[in-house]
Amino acid sequence: MTGPALDIVEFILTARVYSEDQTLDPGDLPPPYRRAFWSADAPPDESTGRPAPGGIERPLSITATTISEATGYAHPWDAISALMFTSKEDFSGTIEFTDRGMAEKWYRERTTAERLLDNPTLARHFEADFEGVDYETARARNRPLHADRVWIDSLLEQMFDEDDEEMLDLVEVRAPEEVEMTLDDLVLTADQEAEIQKIVKAIEHRDYLASIGLREIGKLLFVGPPGTGKTTSARALAHDLDLPFVEVKLSMITSQYLGETAKNVDKAFEVAKRLAPCIFFMDEFDFVAKTRSSDEHAAIKRAVNTLLKSIDEISLIQDEVLLIGATNHPDQLDAAAWRRFDEIVNFPKPDHGMRADILRVITRRMDIDDFDPSALAGLTQGLTGSDLRLVLREAVLNALTEERTTLTQADLEAAVTDFEERDNLKNMDMMSDDPDSLIAGNGHDAHDHSHDHDHADHDNEGDQAHPTDGA
Template sequence: MSDPAVDVVEFLLTAHTYTEEDDLDEDDLPPRYRQVFWSDGSIERPLAVTQDRARTATSVDHPWDAVSDLLFTQRTEFSGEISLTQPDMALEWYLDHADEDRLAANPTLAYAAEHADVEVGVTREQAREDNQPIQADRVWIDSLLDEYFDEDDDAEMLDLVHILAPEEIETTLDDLVLTEDQNDEVNKIVTAIENRDYLASIGLSEIGKILFVGPPGTGKTTISRGLAHELGLPFVEVKLSMVTSQYLGETAKNVEKTFEVAKRLSPCILFIDEFDSVAKTRKSDEHAALKRAVNTLLKSIDDISLVRDEVLTVAATNHPDQLDAAAWRRFDEVVNFPKPDRQMRADILRIVTQDMQMGDFDPEVVAEETEGLTGSDLRMVLREAVLQALTEGRRELTQQDVMNAVQGFEERDNLKNMDMIDGEGAAIAGDGGHDHDHDH
């Protein structure tokens, strides 16, 4: 457990140093400190430490009590503000008590140590590299959206674009079973992003636009979010069906704004889902406003670059057959998301069940019996099995539970494909008792 006094002194010293040193900018502050000093879209000096701010930033319940014994702290009765009477002494005390990990997570204090000529094993530059940039903070994202989209646009915008800060992403790459191809691609992307300065210097700007192709539920969205989480980048998701839905008024303008937002948020990942909806509208004889929106979108994709704008563009589609040559040409990599094979299914089952209480469960056998199911389907199967067992008062799952859920899933899957008006789905309950595995 960390020492509350060190936590609060670190906060006080950071506020003090940041206030004094104009060389420091927002990216020198740890994200949990930034969030308490944020107001109206910026962080203004001086940074005043109130009890509330100290409590939120450090999670110490009684910040003043934690440091009131120290000789170099004071509290102003009236405002309740806490400050340092002798910053030099505070820094000395802090450096005596803090380990390298703390300084590595606080560029401002790594800077203070450098300037006091104290060797702490980490430089400000190193700490800044590891510190999450302000663009990835939720407060920053929200203020940016406020700036770009006024009240009237709000509802439309929320339908069109959805932004996640990296810490809001729950599924990570470790939760996914990837094909070799997908693994290679992930590595390539990570490497390209890490080396974007070099790529720019040799004039290689035509990279960083990727198309994910595969049936629903094969992990296209999840892998993209996982990448954002892994790289600590904001995730900007555009739902293309919204761009192309007709009742949106100022869509073309909002598409432009979305790309602006992505550029301002950069480095970030721009994820364009349902990319095929573009192709559909290009073919048919649509509304002029809609055509404009789609053209704007294609042009915006052309204009955005990983190397220049630090935006990685990922598009996803379930219907590659609907994309014309012009749409394909916009991507420099295409990654296939097939339905998982037997081995992948077994691995997915292992991951999905890793925190569950399992009895005589054999993922290999279940994998054998679940040909054609996707990762998403397998998750749903396990969820059913858990709920069924719970209703029977059990937490431990057996092979039988899982196999029953597989069967239930397949029956439901058949229902989904039935014609409910006059096809087989129109049958009356109990009528005939035919089995459900018919083909289509």
Template sequence: MPCADNRDGVLRLIEHLLTAEVYNTNPQLDLDDLPPQCRTLFLPGPDAAEVKRPVVITEGLLKRAGGPSDDLLKDLVKNPFVEFDTLKLQYHLTDLHAAAVWFATHGGKEMMEKNPALAFYVGDYDSLEVKYEEVRAKNPRFADSRAYLDHKIASLTAKDEKMAEALELVIVNAPAEIEQQMDGIVCTGDQIDVIRRIRTAIENRDFLKEHNIAEVGKLLFVGPPGTGKTSLALAISHELHMPVLEVRLSMVTSQYLGETSKNIDRIFDLARSISPCILFIDEFDFVAKSRVSDDHGAMKRAVNMLLKNIDKVSLVKNGVLLIGATNHPQLLDQAAWRRFDEVVEFDLPDETMRAAILRTITRTLACECDLDAVAERTEGFSGADLKMTVKEAVLSALMDGRRTVSQQDIEGAFAQVANRSVIRGCSWG
């Protein structure tokens, strides 16, 4: 009998064989029917966006999947329905039905519940209770993956080298790379309503375009630092399945001021080319500061170029959701302010919201704390401050050899974070 590790390894290899066979014989299946591990294995390269049929499982391909040992490969061919062609160094199944039944009854059912291709094949087996539609709905979409985004970017840069220059000015993340998700954020009712309106606009883009309603999807997030502006922008990327291009305007300013206008143009061109996507512009108050306080003509032209580009970009027409963020809304003049159709406030959380934030942050922790009491005492704390408080409390417990956070841990952490705020308000010199 193979050991448990070998048994699990053989199951994973047989999953690859089964998936390839089902995918080859059912042309209606697409990349979203392949689980990420099979998708990565079957794609011919990191920049590829298509799995060509037939998928052939070679020894080299399996070794790419995680380098199975010779013993593991020997255990694989001990199964009566697995055959190895020693001439072509290829593995194939002699009986797909028998292999699927064996797989399901020898520990593979859980894998089937995460593999849409296999769920499709066994969907008629009532005894397994594996529902194809449910499995596919939970499977990460290929269009959300880094591989798909890299393929799209490679196609753009091959056609236009200016796109490569633009990529150096932004941070680009695929939806699947975004760790921040909506269930980890406590939103206000107004913030949730804005997201619903954006989702509705995306789902009805053709209708809005037909009726020339294009001024939708330019959001300005305003509020103090640490209140969740960047977190929500990233979570929206994950929620709406749109890659996010993050740019800080202060970093776009070139030492050669004549390049700044070109940099701004390149960023907006890149967003339109990658669309649908989110263009997230942080430090948007940089526009106002430059417009008001800088006498350099080139910089003023660059600011005007930014405002013109904002005028031209559209969620409805171009598929670009524009989000600007600022800690200093009072610095924005009317020219900048009126470019946005939605202003979304991020205030410091009140007591009820602080309690909800604390419960969200600690939802995976063993926590013997009175979170309502902590919320009551943390007036003036931002969401970031509360997250730091919990982090310090966890570290305190771990240093004491515990994995349960106590009220004492929270009290000590609260004092540390409050002291940081006092120091931040000091001035020397």
């Protein structure tokens, strides 16, 4: 059985059990419940003595507001007011059980073992009553606290004061729940899948690797043209492993708003270590080589040297930080940059078979008559996954201008042609000696009233390449 009443009774019962059982911790609450009860004001962490970035204080307050926030039901009392064992205090908005035993019996008769495995608090409470319900299994299935947005925000707020606000221009932190892509949504090469699988195993067996002294592992460099999936693959890995994703664009350290650049590089690594276990993604890594070989300002060079030293000192095994660098220009990296990484993962442009697979996944929620992904892949040689996504977007928008939501193969082929024409515009010499060449309509047949489409440069779409989240 499912429905509002069951969801709300489960929430209230979970809050009651959690408040009474002092051995339970926030990791035993489902993530939506944690958000509802989270407080930025919390006592210091007993293990470190440092101020905690936030927490959940007992007893939990069960009100219409917290129920709505956790369950999504705008009027929770309406859903359970007819139950004999519930009551509401109008002044405070508190909702309670008048008969706890009756509430538990009602819930036990309607819940399932699978549902309980999504709630460690109740899995422990009802473990003896249901076959297949195991607290440890439920705990392992539950998203860890460090992956929650509330935890991340509280920690960042604690780390950064008003003077550090400029750091937010340097570091972007995503909770895994905010990453829409999963590895299953991507079309990867066999080599990419193998390297990702190796790093997953390394994360799972960190203690073993530490025990045998193998610590130089967990620093990857993704190399390949723009749009081939480097950033997206790293984010998808964060989603699948339930790890916060910390991203820094290295070129940002030259920003006039960032002040003391070396200090900010240190701060970025500190964020990663405090959010550990996490993925620390450094985009535009070729910037390091450019800076080292140029006449850049001494402060910038110091920042890059600080960066290289910080890379040497961070570890997946000791710090629980998986470090991934990405570059579109591996030819610009020097030996000092290459030797910082223990694995190099190549992200080439997709071949015919990969393009066909990408098209199949991108279009899986679309209605297309006579769709032939293999034929379309044959027309898109040299295009990246990001390019293919833009082609599909163009086809969809063109169909919508004709009030159609069903596409045809011809629509897709026409969109490929449009995309190639737009791509050719990038190679035009905009400083032509002929001023008339830059006037709309010139150079066209007098009877041709068509217009070129205005698109953003697809290289600026980011590494959305072999991503397959639809057009």
